[in-house]
Amino acid sequence: MKSLKREKILIVDDSASVRGFLEDLLKEEGYRRTSMPDSESALDFLRSNVVDLMLCDIKMPGLSGIELLKQVRALYPDLLVIMMTGYASLDSAREAILAGAADYIFKPFRNEEILLSIGSALEKIRIMRENVRLKETVFLFNVSEAIASAVNTESLHNVILMSALSQTRSTRAVLCAFDDSKRVLSVRAVLGAELARSLRPNYAGYPAVDFIMQNRKPLLLCRGKDHPLAGEVDLLEYKASIFPEIFPFEKEMVLFPLKIQDTPLGLILISKRAAEEQFTLSDIQVLSIIANEASVALHSSGLMKDLERGYLNTLLSLNLVLEAKHPYTRGHTQRVTRYSLMIGKTLNLPDADMRTIRDGATLHDIGKVGVSETILNKKEKLTDEEMQQVRRHPITGDEIISPISFLAHTRPIIRHHHERIDGKGWPDGVDGRNLPAVVRLVSVTDAFDAMTSMRAYRKPLSFDRICEEMIQNSGTQFDGDVVEVLLRLIREGRVEKLGQTA
Numbered sequence: 001m002k003s004l005k006r007e008k009i010l011i012v013d014d015s016a017s018v019r020g021f022l023e024d025l026l027k028e029e030g031y032r033r034t035s036m037p038d039s040e041s042a043l044d045f046l047r048s049n050v051v052d053l054m055l056c057d058i059k060m061p062g063l064s065g066i067e068l069l070k071q072v073r074a075l076y077p078d079l080l081v082i083m084m085t086g087y088a089s090l091d092s093a094r095e096a097i098l099a100g101a102a103d104y105i106f107k108p109f110r111n112e113e114i115l116l117s118i119g120s121a122l123e124k125i126r127i128m129r130e131n132v133r134l135k136e137t138v139f140l141f142n143v144s145e146a147i148a149s150a151v152n153t154e155s156l157h158n159v160i161l162m163s164a165l166s167q168t169r170s171t172r173a174v175l176c177a178f179d180d181s182k183r184v185l186s187v188r189a190v191l192g193a194e195l196a197r198s199l200r201p202n203y204a205g206y207p208a209v210d211f212i213m214q215n216r217k218p219l220l221l222c223r224g225k226d227h228p229l230a231g232e233v234d235l236l237e238y239k240a241s242i243f244p245e246i247f248p249f250e251k252e253m254v255l256f257p258l259k260i261q262d263t264p265l266g267l268i269l270i271s272k273r274a275a276e277e278q279f280t281l282s283d284i285q286v287l288s289i290i291a292n293e294a295s296v297a298l299h300s301s302g303l304m305k306d307l308e309r310g311y312l313n314t315l316l317s318l319n320l321v322l323e324a325k326h327p328y329t330r331g332h333t334q335r336v337t338r339y340s341l342m343i344g345k346t347l348n349l350p351d352a353d354m355r356t357i358r359d360g361a362t363l364h365d366i367g368k369v370g371v372s373e374t375i376l377n378k379k380e381k382l383t384d385e386e387m388q389q390v391r392r393h394p395i396t397g398d399e400i401i402s403p404i405s406f407l408a409h410t411r412p413i414i415r416h417h418h419e420r421i422d423g424k425g426w427p428d429g430v431d432g433r434n435l436p437a438v439v440r441l442v443s444v445t446d447a448f449d450a451m452t453s454m455r456a457y458r459k460p461l462s463f464d465r466i467c468e469e470m471i472q473n474s475g476t477q478f479d480g481d482v483v484e485v486l487l488r489l490i491r492e493g494r495v496e497k498l499g500q501t502a
Contacts, residue, residue, distance in 0.1 A: 012054065073099070
């Protein structure tokens, strides 16, 4: 049996043999699975449980699969559904797709066919969730006005907890403060529940708190020791003596330390209700970011400055993670930024433009977080659909940055760094002559570094070929003045020929 996957799949079919076949197949592939014999049972199950994907037969007694699909999509718009049928019909297929089905497959199944359909649907879910998660991550760091207007720390505590709940799709959270000298743990803010009891003044009697104090790392409390995050995060089996019952324990809870360097400040506690999804590794990673930035915000009197710096550092870290996954683009962002600043300095651009170039070039490819790794690392020619995904990354990047007011100056570079002077670029096909000079500048350095670097689908171009390409496309694809400066810097030996074959 393959290692257990995180995804949970609901099977709805009135045939016991079909349910059994699919359960066995999904079990062999390591998926979590649950099956229901009819639409009514499925609806009852979904009212108190969360799944990642539903496989649903079209023809069933009582409520049909199409009607179930419509009701499920109304309740959970993001839930993907694959419809199944033993009666091949173009009309029923069209009806299923129009009702919102992600795919439509025919019985009897071939194993590879249904697994391919499931894999494709789950990949869409992953990309969708990454986009949502990344946009939601800005919440904590885009609250400058709320924090600036807050007259006490209570407002800040609530902002931290609201962000943590949003990130983990949870409904109950507590923020506690440590007084290490007195060894006192006190509740400062609670969202989603009333306190079940007061904390004892001395936290030393609670092993979970002692663990966090001594190790300064997150801890997951759960029923038993069988959890998908075993090995990824420290676990303790929950008992009343392990951690104070701030509110009734139902499913699991994660405790995250708040600290500055090695000084403990407190902890964030997120608790899951029985019907809520389990914590994922992605939840832990994002909570780590929130806890780190919350610690800085709570510790520092210059909250706005710290939050802006903290979120920009978060985006930079995401950039590094993105590039680390794709060896062909490793170091691309840093080089584009360095080349762009060199050209800007040579052109004597004002400080404001230099700041825009620095920040915009650094974040110009942040939207690639929404593109599948398989596509980014593919050695063969991309299909039209795959190319469309790649060409959406400037739009995705712009959408990610749009809620962040202090990074508004970077958006033209992020969205338009693949546009052309002649208007034949993407994603918007705008006339490059009407774009800001900083956008035209970064467009040149981005293309230059791409040509000098190894890619999955080709080797680096030779130095002579790159110069020819730059000159040939000057005034059509590229800004002629920027190309002239870049070539001059290359001739003067001020731009290294990274990745050159000749």
